[in-house]
Amino acid sequence: MSSKTSEPQGPTSGDSDGKTDLKPTTEIDDVAIRFAGDSGDGMQLTGTKFTDETAMAGNDLSTFPDFPAEIRAPAGTMAGVSGFQIHFSSHDIHTPADRVDLLIAFNPAALRANLEDVRSQGMVVINSDAFTQKALTRAGYEEDPREELKTRYALVEIPLTRLNREALQGLSLSQREADRCKNFFALGLLCWLYCRPTEATERWLAGKFKGDVLQANLTTLRAGFAFGETTELFPVHYTIPSAKIEAGTYRNITGNSALAWGILAAGKQLSMPVFLGAYPITPASDVLHEVSRHHEFGIKTFQAEDEMAAVSSTIGAAFAGQLGVTISSGPGFILKQEALGLAVMVELPLVAINVQRAGPATGSPTKTEQGDLLAVLFGRHSQSPVPVLAASTPGDCFHIVLEAFHIATKYMTPVVVLSDGYLANSAEPWKIPDVDSLPRSTVNFAGRETMGADTEFEPYRRDPATLARPWAIPGTPGLEHRIGGLTKEDISGNVVYTAENHQRMVDLRAAKVARIAEDIPPLEVEGPDSGELLVIGWGGTRGAITAAVESAREDGLSVSQAYIRHLNPFPSNLKEVLTSFKHVLCPELNEGQLAMLLRSRFLVDVQSFSKVAGQPFKVQEIRERIDSFLTEKS
Amino acid sequence: MSSKTSEPQGPTSGDSDGKTDLKPTTEIDDVAIRFAGDSGDGMQLTGTKFTDETAMAGNDLSTFPDFPAEIRAPAGTMAGVSGFQIHFSSHDIHTPADRVDLLIAFNPAALRANLEDVRSQGMVVINSDAFTQKALTRAGYEEDPREELKTRYALVEIPLTRLNREALQGLSLSQREADRCKNFFALGLLCWLYCRPTEATERWLAGKFKGDVLQANLTTLRAGFAFGETTELFPVHYTIPSAKIEAGTYRNITGNSALAWGILAAGKQLSMPVFLGAYPITPASDVLHEVSRHHEFGIKTFQAEDEMAAVSSTIGAAFAGQLGVTISSGPGFILKQEALGLAVMVELPLVAINVQRAGPATGSPTKTEQGDLLAVLFGRHSQSPVPVLAASTPGDCFHIVLEAFHIATKYMTPVVVLSDGYLANSAEPWKIPDVDSLPRSTVNFAGRETMGADTEFEPYRRDPATLARPWAIPGTPGLEHRIGGLTKEDISGNVVYTAENHQRMVDLRAAKVARIAEDIPPLEVEGPDSGELLVIGWGGTRGAITAAVESAREDGLSVSQAYIRHLNPFPSNLKEVLTSFKHVLCPELNEGQLAMLLRSRFLVDVQSFSKVAGQPFKVQEIRERIDSFLTEKS
């Protein structure tokens, strides 16, 4: 964090209300802050609003919400703490940051649960009203930590509850209602501190609330801003110049919204109706919610009774000629494996999305992990190959769904898309793609006209180029036929159990999926094409890997990185890439699943760097591993 | 097949009825024959009875039943053909043989479906009464194949239907009832041809039937035997000297019976009640059937409504303190993965058996495959390690269940046992183990007495040696506690979501399973300890691999073999074994699943030899691959 301080300037808020800035501003280029409070304190909302303001201010940013599995875990306890971290910067950033420069803690439990992530001498803002003896005990503090804290952090105590109540005096709200607004006081204060505009939040409030509640929120937001300006507690405030980003129109997007919009976009881009069958599960449910809000896209959403029905109905819809998509998370995804195996056998197109979470079993549903790679590849009985793609950033979730549908319909196959809990809820500024530039394709259903008058329809006669079988949908006269899960005869699709046919169909299914490699762009290496160390990853760890590798390269180390979006089939140049480096390191939030695939396929000594703690990688962890690795090996 | 002919001798049947042998006998040391007919013709029964006689005659043997998925597929069609092959010998044999020396075909479809497996100039016995024009057409023959056949085989036409009817004249059976006995005529004939006793069959008939039906079956059995003696069609018959086998009492056993008896034995050897929860599925159902016949062992069998309930009830029983076991085949097994993941999290002992079948999807339910290795290892979401054992012969199925229970209870973990459709239904002579020599162990439930008076019970405080947590069962005063699928805190078992604890528990679960390697015997190599080529396999392919490798070694090739019974964790000397050979070949009835594991773990260039045709390996296939492999590499 580099900084330069300057004298008081004009208004930084977009409002031209003539406010003048009374304090000096310091220019810094990179900040990470975290909001933390009870699940009921509105931390996720506050964080999201600050994120929007920050985006509008033109910074690059990355966020990380972290909340408990309970709806509203017991107030004041460690288990009930909800956090929202945002990292923003005047340059390109890749992660929500390992440590925060500022923590704002609404109660002692929030302080205790988050303190260790504050950088040394970082700022810790607390709601001093919440530091009662009872609350301290509830948080598990044996004594008041504040004195001790001052030695290690810049502690700022603010009587947030009282200030908020005072700001709202005169409005006809109950005290409880008033107290619920205090997060907006804090938001106002932080907007002042980092010279963010508050416009977008005010607009959002106006759209969301009316009457006294609207008034209260606006009032306390502004009061918080004003408090920053006047209080002695903050001698300076900060500007973060806008980042140099590619020209274009941007918005913030989370992985889950991007998946939902990708699904809606797929219908448009393939000019076909979409059917989404799903059963709610954290952290995938929001995709169902978001899609359900947009029936005007002609999409049908079906909340099934369970995951088996979710995937089965989706396959049924695909059979009937629609773009089927189903979404779940690990525990639900594995319940779909039997039906996905049927989809492999009957060769119907379909996209199955798995937003991975931390396990095993119910595990930690709101935490992230990359534990399901082998399960999606190999979790069906017998040889049952499916293409697998993994998204690497929130915005990528949009494009990957489109790509998955393209593959599914071109090759007549179910396709699995992997996301994870971190991507699902994290936000990043996303350059909105030009709709006209998005890939389009047309699906050709089989029709009687393509056949001779007396020929029998052959549901397993393949396109020689793609090995896809024809998609003949009910309602098409003359193509009546039967499909099913029993071993199919090549070409005719009849049921047969002969050995040669069994082998042939196994081979054909494998060959078809392998052939998709022809549509996959070669793996790109970031950094030199060869050298000492390649760090290779997949999915949502991309940001952390990029940041770590870039920093290592800045320090003169011979390190490059690559990330695999297509996990089955692999990009065709993968072997070449791997063998161009002396060493390969593979950081994963699992026990080395991609590493295992690479080792077995290419007999390259890929070293796994594994973390399975329900949390994303910190940049520093990867950087240290790179350093220690290079030291060991040299 | 070597042979030596001798003059007519005394009775070969155990009956001392004074029959004298009227024809010369030829001594041969190895024969394979196949019975083939409609599903309704009783081929499986006939084959089983012939197997029993052969076993009693002291030969080593191996059988292979092969039948359609339909209960009684359309009579006279290829789809309806049911076959039973038996290979018997005066020396040690390992497989049911690649080709048969004699085929007995009850109708044209049976002939057509099986002919290609008869060795050149082998004997083909047909029921000439069944070779009507209609039947030929139904079988798909455009013209009568008999003339042409004679050039390539020793064709023997017998009017089986008529001979059987004639034999049964005078008994008060309807023609349909009489016709149903004709398989016993054939059995009698073949018993004569190979000098088998008919005692055991007669005893079995007497136990099974009464009155005219008993009489009819006995009569036609003897008539078939007599027909052999008198007809001109068979100039000689054959004796196969008994094999030199280890001393002991033997019986025939199929893999499924052995699994069932292993389950019953487990209750005895661990002195605990057993609970079997299962949902029927081919080819695993017979295990449920056999166990259900033996409630006198104190076992409880529960036919669940589906696989989820089967495994869940079993875990419930384990929670309540019983030896839980659940059994299924691929499509059913994968439905149990979610609950098995819970068992991993709550660390309860349990044995889950998967009798693999050919897939994907419903596939070919009565055919065999080894397709589920990766699915049982990696098919649960997240990191969810379980020990995996695979049986390699029918008799081994008995011992492996005992071993699995031993591991499960010692380490407090679910254990997966793999069998397959081939092992399930094949029979081999099995040396009955001495019950007193079978391993025993005692399970120690946690009790209040082991704890201090005021201490809280800690359900996740582990035994330092095994890392097993205590098994504290409901009904034990003072140990009331709660378990579940949410991330558990080390030692206390409370629900927590902290990163360090999550990582620690992931590591502990992995370490616990890895530690089981200490109980696993080192991998044994059959043949020299090092050399040119190691052929490595697992599961039901063991016999074919052994036969192929032995034959290669006999021909002077430098080939050894090893087979892996413990697939997770691996035997600790596995790396050493693999690296002692220049090349490693891994034949599997899948697309190279074990090969993948070995390559990734040890970075050894293990070459996969894959067959996925619903059929076991032929010895010759493996032998040829060995030969070509050694040629390529040299």
Add this chain to the structure above:
Amino acid sequence: MAAEVAPKLTRKDFVADQEVRWCPGCGDYSILANVQRVMPELGVPRENIVFISGIGCSSRFPYYMDTYGFHTIHGRAPAFATGAKAANPNLSVWVVTGDGDGLSIGGNHLLHTIRRNLDIQILLFNNQVYGLTKGQYSPTSALGMRSKSSPQGSIDHPVDPISYALGCGATFVARTIDVDAKHMQQVLKRAHDHKGTSFIEILQNCPVFNDGIWEDVEDRKTRAKNTLVLEHGEPLVFGSEGERKGILMQDGRPQVIDLADDDDPKERGVVIHDEKLETPSYASALATLTRPDFPLPVGVIREVEKTCYEELLEDQIKEAVDQKGAGDLHALLHSGDTWTVS
């Protein structure tokens, strides 16, 4: 609704070219024949007809119908059918399932499909046994049934398919018998005409693993005595001339009375069959009539009207388009806060 332009079809048009692979004498043959006979009379173009099944002997059914067909996985056929019908409401969707497929592993999908009331037909072939897996007892097997997996007799109380369907909120519930061709065809037509999920239990003999369980109602000689043929608006009368009987309800408890041939059943207080009753308690009373004390009701037990899922689903799209206009991807991507970097 499907356009009714197809040339007149015959039974043969519905016979697929696949060899039928059931055991000789299996009740499934007769059901197949009757379904094939009814199809041409429905006025639905053949290409709009879809048969969807799970796994079991019964579930091989679609292979033998020359329509669109999908043999899926065990127990989930209603869910596949839900997707197909929801995707294309023009299709005439028929689910074929067994007592094991539909009521053992598949009970949950039956429940939810029935309550959503999509306009499909569900035919459950009840042979009280798992045929395909070679003879285990099923959820409809009688207590005490000896089977491969219950050599000492089943200890599960059976579920009654009709009561179950009623408990799930079914809008159309009927029962018919494999060998009663005319009756089955009538019931199938009624099921097709019903707008909503039609649930039909078809009693089916499995001569191999459970022979004769339905003999008293299958045998023409005893059928009249043992079945109660339901007709809307007609009294609950059964038996044949000289042995007519009727059914009364006393305090919700059913009771059989003898009727002289010239008795007016209505006057004697015999219940008049009413399919349309809003409360399902009458239907549930019918469902629980058990032999030998009572005859087995066959025919349409209940038919009431409720909205269909697939129609409401289409309505939601229309409503959304009416309110917001057809989905506009560009607008969606630019909704909410955006900013432009130049």
Add this chain to the structure above:
Amino acid sequence: MAAEVAPKLTRKDFVADQEVRWCPGCGDYSILANVQRVMPELGVPRENIVFISGIGCSSRFPYYMDTYGFHTIHGRAPAFATGAKAANPNLSVWVVTGDGDGLSIGGNHLLHTIRRNLDIQILLFNNQVYGLTKGQYSPTSALGMRSKSSPQGSIDHPVDPISYALGCGATFVARTIDVDAKHMQQVLKRAHDHKGTSFIEILQNCPVFNDGIWEDVEDRKTRAKNTLVLEHGEPLVFGSEGERKGILMQDGRPQVIDLADDDDPKERGVVIHDEKLETPSYASALATLTRPDFPLPVGVIREVEKTCYEELLEDQIKEAVDQKGAGDLHALLHSGDTWTVS
């Protein structure tokens, strides 16, 4: 049967040391308190009590009970309970589930557990919403309910838990309300005393995602008017003094009549509640009474006797041992044909 030797326990003995993690005001708190209060009165040693649940807010229940507890996976709790009870019939097994856990993903296990009639208790907390996953409509949500996954209103017809349980052949079916402590405790005790599977629907308020759906029966002011408190042998009378009403059944159709305070309901033809009726049609008529036209029945709707699965299972072992002697492994391995090589 559990030996009744435990020292007198109190509510506190059943309070686990874990912090309760439901939202403030959640109906689950009151249910927990009532269950904890009832436990000491059952005369079952604490170590013999087992709570088993699936996944959902409601399914966190076992963590808060100081008994043996097992928080399993979504929808399968009845199957886990089946295994535990069958393994050890001495245990007092309580299943806790929600409308989503029990009736959405878990409907099939509910069906089969109920029909097998193991002697366990199933408590289904019905808040008509998926709480834990933050507010989607559930299978019991009313048509039209707007939720996160149904912003235009749900288009699924709800299933009625009581009708469903009856259709499954339940031997004990009851309903009670989260806030009615006394009533709930009575019902819980009755459920425990019943030999067989007791199914209890507990109406539960979720203030966060579905606040107030049960308000008319939870609020003391309106409860008397809106609930029909069932007592075996008592007439179906509800309302409070001055506003008493009774329920008649006319041709199986229920009907409400006004009663003067001094009317004898029986004379007026009001139905006398009979839990024990063999045919479930009366119970199913009760189950379908819907507000506002009718009050909501609470209490024990049906209790009948049937054999219990776990007992028959033990009997089979006894019978087998009686007939064949205790299992002898050596004899088993040597059964059938064997031969000896020397």
